[in-house]
Amino acid sequence: MGELINKHIILGVSGSIAAYKACTLASLLVKQGAEVHPVLTRGGAHFVTTETFTALCGRPAVIDEFERPDPSEMSTLLCAKRRMPSSWRPPPPT
Secondary structure (H helix, E strand, O other): OOOOOOOOOEEEEEOOOHHHHHHHHHHHHHHHOOOEEEEHHHHHHHOOOOOHHHHHHOOOOEEEOOOOEEEOOOOOOOOOHHHHOOOOOOOOOO
């Protein structure tokens, strides 16, 4: 256990019955220590809710590439920002 500590995984979930299996995968990855960032298509959200992935992963699930769980951040840059210098800030919304 803990083989994935400090690993960041983006879990993409699309609109198919496999979305249910993605819940199991998310849970297993988190148990192994990974930080899972769930990203759903609108179709995927018809099969499994964002609340399910938020509960399993411990972080907000994103549906829309322009949706911002935290208004001070751009969701498309949430993972990339971890590699940026600490002085980097996203541009203000337009």
